[in-house]
Amino acid sequence: MSQYKALIVDDEPDIRELLDLTLSRMDIETFTAANIDSAHVALDQEKFDLCITDMNLPDGNGIDLVKYIQANNPSLPVAVLTAYGSMETAITALKAGAFDFVSKPVDLQRLRDLVNTALKLKFEKQEPATGETDSPILGTSPQVRKLQAQIKKLARSQAPVYISGESGSGKELVAKEIHRLGPRTDGPFVPVNCGAIPNELMESEFFGHRKGSFTGAYEDKTGLFQAAQGGTLFLDEVADLPMQMQVKLLRAIQEKAVRPVGSQKELATDVRILSATHKDLAKLVEQGDFRQDLFYRINVIQMSVPPLRERGEDIILLAKRMLQSLAQDWEMELPSLSPKAEAALQEYQFPGNVRELENILERAVTLCDDEVITPEHLQLPTDGTPVVKPIAGTSPDHAIPDFVEGDSLEEYLTDIEKQAILKALEETRWNRTAAAKKLGMSFRSLRYRLKKLGLDTDD
Template identity: 65%
Template sequence: MANPLALIVDDEPDIRELLEITLGRMKIDTESADSLDQAYQHLNHKTFDLCLTDMNLPDGNGIDLVKYIQQKYSKTPVAMITAYGNMDTAITALKAGAFDFVSKPVDLQRLRDLVSSALKLNKPHHDTKKTTSEIKLLGESKAIKQLRKQVIKLARSQAPVYISGESGSGKELVARLIHDEGPRVDAPFIPVNCGAIPTELMESEFFGHKKGSFTGAVNDKPGLFQAADNGTLFLDEVADLPMSMQVKLLRAIQEKSIRPVGTETEIKVDVRILSATHKDLSQLVNEGSFRQDLFYRINVIELKVPPLRDRSEDIPLLSEHFLQKIANSCDLDPPKLSNEALTTLKNYPFPGNVRELENTLERAFTLCEEDLIKKDDLRLSDIDSNSLLTIQDKSLPVEGVSSLEDYLEDLERKAIVQALEETRWNKTAAAKKLGITFRALRYRLKKLDLE
C-alpha cells in the first residue's frame, strides 16, 4: 500500500526540510514548493492527501491556496503555518476552509497530531458510532438537507463552530454529528451544560484539580478538557459562563493547554471546541455580559439550526420515528396518527421544537385507544404539556423535594403499585382503576421499571 502524499509549501528552505523530515518519519511522502505558482503546478499533476502551507509566500499568501484547494480539490485538507501568536491569521485561514493551523516555531508533536487527524478524514468511518446522531437528524426539507451538507463540510475542519438555534431544535445532535463525521470520531465527545455547573466549581470541572487544592479535593481529578483530549468538547449554553470563567476558557482555547487548580504546570490538550446557546450571543457582547474576544474565538463559523416550524414538512417522518422509538421502549406496536392529528401537528408552531414534538407524541401514545392517535390525544392546547401529573392539592408534602421530576415519578409509582396490589396485579383492571388506557399502563410500567 502506497504511503500518503503531502504537499509542503514554504519559501524558507529550513522549514521545508524540517517538515519533510518529520513527515518522512511518519512514512508520509512529500513534494515541496516555494511559491503559489509551483504549488498550483504540483496540485494539477498529482493527488495529495494533505497540504501544509505557509501564510506568506513570494507571489501571494496561503489563504489564496486554501481557497483554490477548497474549490478544486475539496478532499485535500490544508493546514496553515502561521506566525507565533497570530490568532487573527489562523482564524482567517479557518474561515477560508483550512483544516487546522500550526504556529511557528513549529511544535513537532502538535504537527504530528494535526497530520494524523488530517489523514483520517478520507478513511472510511465506523458506522456504529454515527447511528444515534444520524437517525435523529431526520428530514427531507430544504432546510434540513442544507444543514446536513453544512455538517459534513464542517466535520472536515477543526475550526471552532458556534451552533445557534432555539431550545429543543437539536443543537447537541448537530454537534455530535459534526464529531461523528470527522477525524475525531474514535475519541470522546464530551457535552457539558455550562449553566448547570456551580460558579465556584467551574474552574475545577473544566480544568481539573490537584488533591488538597481546596476543601473537598480529596483526590486528583481530571477536568472536562482532559476527558475530551483528542476529541470534542461541546459547550452547551455557553452564554451562561460567568465572566471570570470566560477569561480562563479563552486562554485554554488559544494556548491549547490548561492548568489544573492547585498546580503550577500546564498540560497540553488537543480538543475541538463546539459551542451552542439559544440566546443571542451578539447581543450579549453588545451588552457587555459576554467577552467579545471569546465570541470571536468560538464563533469562527456559525451554524444555524432551523426551528421545527420552518420545516413542518418533516413532521410526519419525525413523528413516525418518535412513535417507533417510544413503542420499542415498552415492547408494543407503534400507533398510527389519524389524518386530523397529523394536520394538527403540521399546523402547530411548536415553540419547544423537536423536543416538544417528542413530548407531545409520548403523551399521545399513552392516551390513545385502538392503536390510533386522534387529534384530542395530542392535547396541544393543554397548559401543562410536559407532565402527566398536575399538583392541585397545595397541602402535598413538598418540603425537602430536590427534584420535581423525581417527586412526581415517585407519586406515580406509588399510585400504580397500589392499583396493581388492589387488583391482584391484573393490569387491565389496574388501568381501569387508574383511569388510563392499558397502553398507558404498559408504558409507565416500563418507564418506571416496574415490570
C-alpha cells in the same frame, strides 16, 4: 513506499526541513515548495493527502493557497502555519476553508495530532457516499437538505462551529452528527450543559483538579477537556457561562492546553470545540454579558438549525419515525395518526420544536387505546406554551418530600413518580387497571412508567 503524501509550502528552509523530518518519521512522503507558484505546480503534478502552508509567502498569502485548493481540490485538508498569538490570522484561514492551524514555533506533538486527524479523512473519502436515510437529521424540506449538506462540509474541518437555534430544535443532534461524520468519530463526544454547573465547581469540571487542591478534593479529577481528548467537546448553552469562566475558557481554547486546579503544570489538549445556545449571543456581546473575544473564537463558522414550524413538510415524517421508536421501546403495536391528527400537527406552531413533538406523541400514545391517535389524544395547547415531558401525576394528598439544594432534580422527580405509583398500587392491592385510573392515566401509560422505573414485576 509510503501510504501518504504531504505538500509542505514555506519559504524558510529550516521550517521546511523540520516539517519534512517530522512527517517522514510518521511514514509520510513529503514534497516541498518555497512559494505559491511552486505549490501550484506540485498540486497539478501529484495527488496529496495533506498540505501544510505558511501564511506569509514571497509571492502571496497562504489564504490564497487555501482558497485555490478549496476551489480545485476541496477534499484535500490544508493546515496553515501562523505566527504565535496571531489568532485573527488563524480564524481568517479557518473561515477560508483551512482544515486547522499550527502556531509558530511549531509544537511537534500538536503538529503530529493535527496530521493524524487530517489523514483520517482519507478513509472517509474511500467510503461510499452515505444516503440521506443514514442521517439522524430527518426531513426532506429544503432547510433540512441544506443543514445536512452543511454538516457534511463542516465535519471535514476542525474549525470551531457555533450552532444557533431555538430550544428543542436539535442543536445537540447536529453537533453529534458533525462529530460522527468527521475524522474524530473514533474519539469521544463530550456534551456539557454550561448552565447546569454550579459556578464554584466550573473550573474543576472543565479543567480537572488535583487531590487536596480544595476542601472536598479527595482524589484527582479529570476535567471535560481531558475527557474529550482526541474527540469533540460540545458546549451547550454556552451563553450561561459566567464572565470569569469565559476568560479561562478562551485561554484554554487558544493555548490548546489546560491547567487543573491545584496543578502547576499545563496539559496539552487535542479537542474540537462545538458550541450552541438558544439565546442571541451577538446581542449578549453588545450588552457586555458575553466576551467579544470568546464569541469571535467559538463563532468561526456559524450554522443555524431551523425551527420545526419552518419545515412543515417534515412534521409527519418525524412523527411517524418517533412513533416507530416508541412502539419498539414500549414493545407494543405501532400506533398510527388519523388524518385529522396529521392535519392538526401540521397546523400547530411547535414553540418547543422537535422535542415538543416528541413529548406530544409520547403523551398521545399513552392516551389512545385502539392504536389510532386522534386530535383529542394530541391535546395540543392553544395558549402558546410548549408541551413539556409529563411527570407522573401526583394528586394533592400525596406527600411530596422537600427538595434539598444540591440534589439531582431528575432523581428527585423520579422518586416522587415512584412514590405516587407505589402508593396507588398498594391502595388498589396491585390492580394495575384500578391504579392507572386512580392516577388519572391509561393502563398503557402506567405499564410504560412501571417499565421505565424498574417496577415491572411481570415475568
